[in-house]
Amino acid sequence: MSQLRRDPITGRWVEIAVSNPKRCDEFDIKPQTKKGGTCPFCQGNEKMTPPEIEAVRDIKTRPDTPGWTVRVVSNKFPALKIEGDLDNRAIGMFDMSNGIGAHEVIVENTDHNKDLADLTQDEIVNVISKYKSRSVDLENDTRFRYILLFKNHGEAAGASLEHSHTQLVALPIVPKRVKEELKGAQNYFKYKERCVFCDMISQEQQEKERIILENKHFIAFCPFVSRFPFETWILPKAHSPEFKLIDDSTIYDMAGILREILLRLKLRLNDPAYNFIIHTAPIRDGIYEEFHWHLEIMPKLTNVAGFEWGSGLYINPTSPELTAKCLREACTAK
Amino acid sequence: MSQLRRDPITGRWVEIAVSNPKRCDEFDIKPQTKKGGTCPFCQGNEKMTPPEIEAVRDIKTRPDTPGWTVRVVSNKFPALKIEGDLDNRAIGMFDMSNGIGAHEVIVENTDHNKDLADLTQDEIVNVISKYKSRSVDLENDTRFRYILLFKNHGEAAGASLEHSHTQLVALPIVPKRVKEELKGAQNYFKYKERCVFCDMISQEQQEKERIILENKHFIAFCPFVSRFPFETWILPKAHSPEFKLIDDSTIYDMAGILREILLRLKLRLNDPAYNFIIHTAPIRDGIYEEFHWHLEIMPKLTNVAGFEWGSGLYINPTSPELTAKCLREACTAK
Numbered sequence: 298m299s300q301l302r303r304d305p306i307t308g309r310w311v312e313i314a315v316s317n318p319k320r321c322d323e324f325d326i327k328p329q330t331k332k333g334g335t336c337p338f339c340q341g342n343e344k345m346t347p348p349e350i351e352a353v354r355d356i357k358t359r360p361d362t363p364g365w366t367v368r369v370v371s372n373k374f375p376a377l378k379i380e381g382d383l384d385n386r387a388i389g390m391f392d393m394s395n396g397i398g399a400h401e402v403i404v405e406n407t408d409h410n411k412d413l414a415d416l417t418q419d420e421i422v423n424v425i426s427k428y429k430s431r432s433v434d435l436e437n438d439t440r441f442r443y444i445l446l447f448k449n450h451g452e453a454a455g456a457s458l459e460h461s462h463t464q465l466v467a468l469p470i471v472p473k474r475v476k477e478e479l480k481g482a483q484n485y486f487k488y489k490e491r492c493v494f495c496d497m498i499s500q501e502q503q504e505k506e507r508i509i510l511e512n513k514h515f516i517a518f519c520p521f522v523s524r525f526p527f528e529t530w531i532l533p534k535a536h537s538p539e540f541k542l543i544d545d546s547t548i549y550d551m552a553g554i555l556r557e558i559l560l561r562l563k564l565r566l567n568d569p570a571y572n573f574i575i576h577t578a579p580i581r582d583g584i585y586e587e588f589h590w591h592l593e594i595m596p597k598l599t600n601v602a603g604f605e606w607g608s609g610l611y612i613n614p615t616s617p618e619l620t621a622k623c624l625r626e627a628c629t630a631k
Numbered sequence: 632m633s634q635l636r637r638d639p640i641t642g643r644w645v646e647i648a649v650s651n652p653k654r655c656d657e658f659d660i661k662p663q664t665k666k667g668g669t670c671p672f673c674q675g676n677e678k679m680t681p682p683e684i685e686a687v688r689d690i691k692t693r694p695d696t697p698g699w700t701v702r703v704v705s706n707k708f709p710a711l712k713i714e715g716d717l718d719n720r721a722i723g724m725f726d727m728s729n730g731i732g733a734h735e736v737i738v739e740n741t742d743h744n745k746d747l748a749d750l751t752q753d754e755i756v757n758v759i760s761k762y763k764s765r766s767v768d769l770e771n772d773t774r775f776r777y778i779l780l781f782k783n784h785g786e787a788a789g790a791s792l793e794h795s796h797t798q799l800v801a802l803p804i805v806p807k808r809v810k811e812e813l814k815g816a817q818n819y820f821k822y823k824e825r826c827v828f829c830d831m832i833s834q835e836q837q838e839k840e841r842i843i844l845e846n847k848h849f850i851a852f853c854p855f856v857s858r859f860p861f862e863t864w865i866l867p868k869a870h871s872p873e874f875k876l877i878d879d880s881t882i883y884d885m886a887g888i889l890r891e892i893l894l895r896l897k898l899r900l901n902d903p904a905y906n907f908i909i910h911t912a913p914i915r916d917g918i919y920e921e922f923h924w925h926l927e928i929m930p931k932l933t934n935v936a937g938f939e940w941g942s943g944l945y946i947n948p949t950s951p952e953l954t955a956k957c958l959r960e961a962c963t964a965k
Contacts, residue, residue, distance in 0.1 A: 299711060299730030301804055309807045312710060312730055376646060376946050377633060389834045390827075391855050396633030396646055445942055470635060473643045474943030493724075500723045521725045574942060608779055608908060609808030612710050 304522040306481035306493055311522045311611040318615040321623035324526065324598045326567045337373070338460035340365070340407040347371040350401060351430060353423045367423045368404040369431060375400035376466060383440050383469055397440055399467040403427050404460065412450065412461045412568075414559035421552035424463070428575070429548070431465050432541040436580045441467040443475060443579045446540070451570025453597045471579045478576060479588055486587040492536055494589030497521075507621045510557060514550035517558050519617035519624070524605075526615045527566065527624070529558055529594040538588040540577040555592070561627040562596060570597040638856040640815035640827055645856045645945040652949040655957035658860065658932045660901045671707070672794035674699070674741040681705040684735060685764060687757045701757045702738040703765060709734035710800060717774050717803055733769055733801040737761050738794065746784065746795045746902075748893035755886035758797070762909070763882070765799050766875040770914045775801040777809060777913050780874070785904025787931045805913045812910060813922055820921040826870055828923030831855075841955045844891060848884035851892050853951035853958070858939075860949045861900065861958070863892055863928040872922040874911040889926070895961040896930060904931040 300315045337345035340363045349360040351369040358364025371379075377398025385394045405413050405424045413421065432444045448463045449456040485493035501508055501518045509517045509529065517531045531554055533547060543551070562569060573594040578585035605611050634649045671679035674697045683694040685703040692698025705713075711732025719728045739747050739758045747755065766778045782797045783790040819827035835842055835852045843851045843863065851865045865888055867881060877885070896903060907928040912919035939945050 301728040301730055303726040303728075303804075305724055305726070307807065308810070310804050388855075389838070390639055390830050391834075392637040392639070394635040394637075396635055445944070447942070468944070470637075470644050472942045472944040473641065476642070477943070496724050500725070504723070521722075608781070608806045609811070610779070610802070610806040 302522045304481075304520075305485065305497075307477045308481065309522065309524075309609060309611070311524050311613055313523070313613050313616050315616050315618075318619045319526065320615075321565065321620065324566065324569075326569050326598065332459065336409050336458070336460045338368075338402075338404045338458060338462060339409050343368075346402075347373055351427060353427070363407075366406060366420065367427050369427055370402055370404070372400040372402050372464070377468070394469055397469050399435055399438075399441070399465070401431060401465040403431070403463040403465065405462055409460050412559070412563070413448070413463075414556065414563045416556065418549070418552045418556055421556050422548055425543075425548050425552055425555075428463065428465070429541055429543055432577075435465070435467045436541065438467065439581065440469055442581055443468040443471050444541075444577070445472070446575040446577075448571075448573045450572070451568075451597065453570035454572045456570075471582065475576070475579065479578070479585055482585075482587040482589070492587060492589050494532060494591065495536055498532055498534060506618050509561070509621050509624045510554065512550050512554050514547045515554045517554055519621040521617060523613055523617040523620070524611040525595050526598045526613060527562065527569075527594075527596040527620045528617070529562075529624070530591055531555060531558065531594070532589065532591040536589055538578040538585045538590060540575050540590040551592075558594065558624070561624050562594070565623060565627040566596065566598070571595060572597065636856045638815075638854075639819065639831070641811045642815065643856065643858075643943060643945070645858050645947055647857070647947050647950050649950050649952075652953045653860065654949075655899065655954065658900065658903075660903050660932065666793065670743055670792065670794045672702075672736075672738045672792060672796060673743050677702075680736075681707055685761060687761070697741075700740060700754065701761050703761055704736055704738070706734040706736050706798070711802070728803055731774055731803050733772075733775070733799070735765060735799040737765070737797040737799065739796060743794050746893070746897070747782070747797075748890065748897045750890065752883070752886045752890055755890050756882055759877075759882050759886055759889075762797065762799070763875055763877055766911075769799070769801045770875065772801065773915070774803055776915055777802040777805045778875075778911070779806070780909040780911075782905075782907045784906070785902075785931065787904035788906045790904075805916065809910070809913065813912070813919055816919075816921040816923070826921060826923050828866060828925065829870055832866060832868060840952050843895070843955050843958045844888065846884050846888055848881045849888045851888055853955040855951060857947055857951040857954070858945040859929050860932045860947060861896065861903075861930040861954045862951070863896075863958070864925055865889060865892065865928070866923065866925040870923055872912040872919045872924060874909050874924040885926075892928065892958070895958050896928070899957060899961040900930065900932070905929060906931065 300313045301310050302313055303310050343361045347370050349370055352365040353367040354365035377396045377400055379399050381397050383397055428446050435444055445466045482493050498516055507518045515531055515533055520530050573592055575592050577590040578588045634647045635644050636647055637644050677695045681704050683704055686699040687701040688699035711730045711734055713733050715731050717731055762780050769778055779800045816827050832850055841852045849865055849867055854864050905928055907926055909926050911924040912922045
């Protein structure tokens, strides 16, 4: 018998195969193969990208030359363009806006063959610090209402370049999924006078079976209503609506837990394709005290797109209890 | 410059590449290859499936033997099981239900190598009539609140068996996406005292550029806010909330327009993988007079899963104006 579980934030139902879950070793994963070729993100090829926006680099070196460890550039083929004014208008019954926005790429390291999981905790600290500094900078642009940070790893997850990188998109609108989460958190708060994410952390800490690991500032678990096998959420333990307000000691812990989770996924699942997204409150739209920023990792192990897209009903062939156990036991510590 | 377009039903924003859309011949489509092997849906292999629920068959033949043209069986590996009582309960802050439901398969024809697009209009009439009769029958079961009819064509769209078939799932809950559509249609109706889908038909008929074709009872167009390249909606022109109330002459026209659209997609795009879903009102939940049933076809041409899933922001590399033109000109009539 399967279970239908209801997400307390968005009201989404997910069917979970609890009685006969697919085992961790039953997923047929095609490992990523690097194709090589000239890569615009490799050291020495700095001229192949648009000009550098920011970088962590040796102070004796100039922008757009070697000597960096993390490098931020504009996306050469941006989803949205930075130039222009907002122009919201209607065409009959339809509303539209022109596609103003920023689309940046954070190149995480110089080595073509190293993924984010292969970096040291200190190196990941530098990457996350760039997530923060770019968020802070772009929020000054009054045209933008949302900053979306996400990573596609592997072709099946939509990565078009194989050199490890994260993307940032600044949007003139608030995406639907974000609005739903905000609304859900606000409704829960109105009813209970507590944060739904804080409550979720408490319940996971009581039940324990879906927790993968914790450190001082973060907890990582497979959520009760996991849409995808091995879906993993990383939440800061202290309530905070906005990612960009993260302080240095919290960045250090975030780098540690993110590295450990990505490493365990890589080891346990033979380097699966995955997406991760940082969920944070909108900017300029008022204060979202009810929201709790976090990071959601979605490994791409199943191919069940259209039905889920169309219905909003997800079918998860395994259970978060089983995948959490699997990742808990995949400890990489020496 | 791209455009951001807002869906008037759900509020979803989609980014559309209007100024430099990907051309119809630029999609890299891997044609479906049939692998062969013993197929449980082929004529002669009736014993390989669970017992027949309904069929269009020669009256001189018995169930579970050859002699049929359309055959309905239970899914051998059902997402939900029909036996048992509903059991809604809470685990701490989480809500759940057991996975009661029906999961049926409508085998559309006996020939392993014929897709739905390859059938005659009369043969498709028989298939759609089974969609209707199964919907009517399952709605008698008071445990169910929603009947979902959908088709996965091709491996990339999640089809695990290649013999052409449609699936029906009867659910004890109303899926999130359906709720959103209902809510959107209700809100629009409250504000305008008109159906949002009827208004959409009028506007498409005025603008004309996104219409692919029409017949007496149906219109097919690429919606203004297409999430996916070549996304196509087929709407009955007469307002009706429930698919299952469809009459015979409307079924005939639905078969005609569905066949023509699927055929044009197949010819123009080299047999792409696709999903289609029938969107209809919930059962037993009250009357949804504001809703307007329809069918949505989503070809699987792009690989942009995690980001869209996570953010609710879809990026469409082409425009519905261009894809509608392409399908309009792909006329197959002799």
